[in-house]
Amino acid sequence: MNDDYYKLLAVQRSASPKDIKAAYHRALLAAHPDKNPDAKSKDIHAIQQAYRVLSDPARRAQHDTDRQHMPAAPRPAQVISLAEFDEVPEHDRWTHACRCGGNYAITGADMERGMHLVPCTSCSEVVWVGYELVEE
Structure with missing residues (x-):
């Protein structure tokens, strides 16, 4: 998994379910083709997936665990x-x-x-x- 769903929805890791839902709606609105002609259907799909994961306590816990075990990006010399x-x-x-x-x-x-x-x-x-x- 390469996606950080918290980053995608622009919320803190400590965000409440209410905050996540509000961020989801803001992100969908920003990615809507009528509001943003450069939006792509994959953007909306990624936002929906992020909400599915972060709005379900079990999936969210698994996402958090997966993120902790990911290697850090290399630091440029x-x-x-x-x-x-x-x-x-x-x-x-x-x-x-x-x-x-x-x-x-x-x-x-x-x-x-x-x-x-x-x-x-x-x-x-x-x-x-x-x-x-x-x-x-």
């Missing part, structure tokens, strides 16, 4: 601007040397998916790559 990477245009890829001798690599497709955390190909180090997508 440093922040590096994409401008510091070497571009390999024929592969739509950018690379940057790691201090271990390996390298970090990010592609245009990675960036379009919003990926910023990039692991080294040789060691366990991870960096955060800074960039902005420009609409053409």
Whole structure:
């Protein structure tokens, strides 16, 4: 499970059932296609799933347990601007040397998916790559 339903509904872990229900309705309204033309049906499905889990005490307890046992996201060793990477245009890829001798690599497709955390190909180090997508 990768979804943190508390984050999705924008409520604290200590939220009451009443708070969760109110947050659910706010989230549905914000994701409604008539209110938000960029909304996707998967957004509404995720919001409904979050409410199903958090409104049921047994499912909520299981969600909390699952979240506690998830490994933490890797902490980046440093922040590096994409401008510091070497571009390999024929592969739509950018690379940057790691201090271990390996390298970090990010592609245009990675960036379009919003990926910023990039692991080294040789060691366990991870960096955060800074960039902005420009609409053409």
